[in-house]
Amino acid sequence: MKTNAATNINCIIRLIQYKNAIQRLKKLGFIKVFSDNLGDATGVISTLVRKDFSMFGITGNKKGGYIVDSLLEQLNRILGKEEVQKAVIAGAGKIGTALMEYQGLRNEGFEICAAFEINPQKFNSESRIPVYHIESMQEYIEKNVIRLGIIAVPTDAAQQVFDTMILAGIRGILNFAPIQLKAPPEIAVSNVNIAMELEKLWYYVKMS
Amino acid sequence: MKTNAATNINCIIRLIQYKNAIQRLKKLGFIKVFSDNLGDATGVISTLVRKDFSMFGITGNKKGGYIVDSLLEQLNRILGKEEVQKAVIAGAGKIGTALMEYQGLRNEGFEICAAFEINPQKFNSESRIPVYHIESMQEYIEKNVIRLGIIAVPTDAAQQVFDTMILAGIRGILNFAPIQLKAPPEIAVSNVNIAMELEKLWYYVKMS
Numbered sequence: 001m002k003t004n005a006a007t008n009i010n011c012i013i014r015l016i017q018y019k020n021a022i023q024r025l026k027k028l029g030f031i032k033v034f035s036d037n038l039g040d041a042t043g044v045i046s047t048l049v050r051k052d053f054s055m056f057g058i059t060g061n062k063k064g065g066y067i068v069d070s071l072l073e074q075l076n077r078i079l080g081k082e083e084v085q086k087a088v089i090a091g092a093g094k095i096g097t098a099l100m101e102y103q104g105l106r107n108e109g110f111e112i113c114a115a116f117e118i119n120p121q122k123f124n125s126e127s128r129i130p131v132y133h134i135e136s137m138q139e140y141i142e143k144n145v146i147r148l149g150i151i152a153v154p155t156d157a158a159q160q161v162f163d164t165m166i167l168a169g170i171r172g173i174l175n176f177a178p179i180q181l182k183a184p185p186e187i188a189v190s191n192v193n194i195a196m197e198l199e200k201l202w203y204y205v206k207m208s
Numbered sequence: 209m210k211t212n213a214a215t216n217i218n219c220i221i222r223l224i225q226y227k228n229a230i231q232r233l234k235k236l237g238f239i240k241v242f243s244d245n246l247g248d249a250t251g252v253i254s255t256l257v258r259k260d261f262s263m264f265g266i267t268g269n270k271k272g273g274y275i276v277d278s279l280l281e282q283l284n285r286i287l288g289k290e291e292v293q294k295a296v297i298a299g300a301g302k303i304g305t306a307l308m309e310y311q312g313l314r315n316e317g318f319e320i321c322a323a324f325e326i327n328p329q330k331f332n333s334e335s336r337i338p339v340y341h342i343e344s345m346q347e348y349i350e351k352n353v354i355r356l357g358i359i360a361v362p363t364d365a366a367q368q369v370f371d372t373m374i375l376a377g378i379r380g381i382l383n384f385a386p387i388q389l390k391a392p393p394e395i396a397v398s399n400v401n402i403a404m405e406l407e408k409l410w411y412y413v414k415m416s
Contacts, residue, residue, distance in 0.1 A: 009408070016407045020386055024363070043388045079407060080414035087406065098306035099402070104386065108403040110410075147413045148406065155232070171416060172409030174402070178228060178312065180251045188412040190405040194307070194382070195316040197398040198295065198356065199224045199287060200217070201380030204396040205355045206288035208379060 012079075014052050017042040019075040022068055032065045081109055086146050088170075089115040090161045091153035092131050095176050095194075099150060100129045112150075114140055118157075134161070141168035151175045220287075222260050225250040227283040228316075230276060240273045289317055294354050296378075297323040298369045299361035300339050303384050303402075307358060308337045320358075322348060326365075342369070349376035359383045 021041035025033055035049040042049075053059070053066075058074050060066045076082055085108075089096050092115045099105065100112055114130050116137040132140065141149070149170040153161050158177035165173060172188040175181055178196060183189050229249035233241055243254040243261075250257075261267070261274075266282050268274045284290055293316075297304050300323045307313065308320055322338050324345040340348065349357070357378040361369050366385035373381060380396040383389055386404060391397050 012408060012411055013404070016404050016411075017388070020404075041388065079411055081407075081410075083414075085406070085410050094306040094310050095312075098302040102302050102402070104303075104403045105406065108407060110403070110406055148409060150406075172406075172413040174405050174409060180225070180249065186416065188409050188416075190409055192400060192402065192405060194310070194400065195312045195318070196221070196224050196228075197382050197400060198293070198313065198318055198358075199289075199316060200220060201356060201382060201396050201398055202289075202293050203220055203224075203287055205380040206291075208394065208396075 011052050011055065014042065014044065014048070015056070015075060015079060018049065018052070019072065019079065019081075022072055022075070026068050026072065030068050033068055033071065034065050035060070085110045085148065086113050086144070087111070087148035087150055088113055088137065088141060088146050088165075089150040089152055090134065090137060090165070091115075091151065091157075091176075092117040092120070092127075093152060093154075096150070096152035097127070099152065100127055110148075113144060113146065116140075137161075138164050138168040141165065141170060145169065147171045149173045151177055151181075153177060155179045219260055219263065222250065222252065222256070223264070223283060223287060226257065226260070227280065227287065227289075230280055230283070234276050234280065238276050241276055241279065242273050243268070293318045293356065294321050294352070295319070295356035295358055296321055296345065296349060296354050296373075297358040297360055298342065298345060298373070299323075299359065299365075299384075300325040300328070300335075301360060301362075304358070304360035305335070307360065308335055318356075321352060321354065324348075345369075346372050346376040349373065349378060353377065355379045357381045359385055359389075361385060363387045 018038050021038055022033060025037065035046040038049045039046040056078050087110055089099055089112055096115055100115055112129055114132055116134045117131050118134050120131045120133050147170060149165040151158055151161055151173060155177050158179050159181060162173060162181050166187055175189060175191045178193045181189060226246050229246055230241060243257040246257045247254040264286050295318055297307055297320055304323055308323055313320065320337055322340055324342045325339050326342050328339045328341050355378060357373040359366055359369055359381060363385050366387050367389060370381060370389050374395055383397060383399045386401045389397060
């Protein structure tokens with residue numbers, strides 16, 4: 001992922017993990033949390049939790065506790081979660097369709113506005129999310145000012161879809177196609193290669 | 209991911225990427241490839257390709273080329289791809305169901321043998337892959353000597369499913385639940401947190 005030099009990607013990842021842990025603890029009735037709680041829930045030491053928080057100006061009370069609601073509010077503001085997080089998907093195959101309906105994304109405030117397919121007819125009846133022809137993707141992204149795109153098309157089509165998304169104004173892309181996309185430096189790209197993750201695991205299992 | 213100290217995880221990831229690139233080039237009719245080709249396809253410099261290969265005893269011909277079939281054979285042997293790569297899935301929700309039918313896993317030689325669900329009735333009719341009750345998972349894994357597990361259950365159930373899988377003999381786990389699993393050091397775990405990837409991207413898009 002490309003980023004400005006000052007931002008520590010690992011710190012942001014931890015902030016997201018803390019936020020998710022706090023959301024779970026809130027559901028369990030927690031009103032206050034301690035850095036030890038968040039360290040335990042995310043697998044880091046408590047001093048790192050406090051250091052990460054203080055980097056973003058979040059301070060606890062004298063006893064080292066944080067008020068859950070206030071902490072969540074501050075983390076959501078830092079992570080830009082107060083705005084509507086709209087995204088589009090290219091490709092409505094197995095993975096794309098699963099993401100369209102994935103509760104895990106809705107829980108985190110993401111709204112998949114539309115999906116785009118080379119053969120959209122077969123999907124429209126089933127889904128709550130509109131599925132349009134891939135040729136209308138650029139216009140839709142421009143018109144609706146979408147900044148996040150998910151690529152779930154076959155490998156051969158991925159680079160072209162990527163280029164079209166960027167041309168239309170997409171700035172962050174989650175790519176499920178198992179290919180190295182050629183991306184300009186100002187575009188953030190995260191690759192999720194499920195088959196490769198399994199291949200890595202398989203290698204380690206065979207070696208152990 | 210836990211591993212023995214001598215193995216460089218990044219090198220293994222690159223070997224998998226080279227192998228996938230070679231497979232694509234083979235489909236395009238390539239009989240010979242050069243380290244430059246593989247560097248271009250995977251985004252690394254060609255000297256690193258040659259270094260990675262020589263680390264595993266793979267050598268090219270005098271002109272720096274590699275015969276595609278021989279190279280694929282050697283990489284598949286190193287990566288353990290010559291054996292049947294069986295895996296089970298826990299959780300047949302949106303993500304689990306998508307993975308059951310995901311061509312990208314089959315293309316890489318993975319066979320999803322079965323899925324396990326707390327409510328298996330609703331899935332059996334649709335899928336080619338059997339969906340059993342989660343309570344039969346341990347016995348199935350033991351009986352069929354499965355070593356790879358995929359966790360796609362809700363967050364609250366993930367640790368218990370993980371513990372059961374390990375007890376049954378699973379050694380490598382791909383985890384889609386957005387939670388930090390408590391894992392013994394000999395077990396390889398890869399986490400795929402789709403919502404978190406989008407949250408990271410969103411953060412960078414907001415900052416840029």
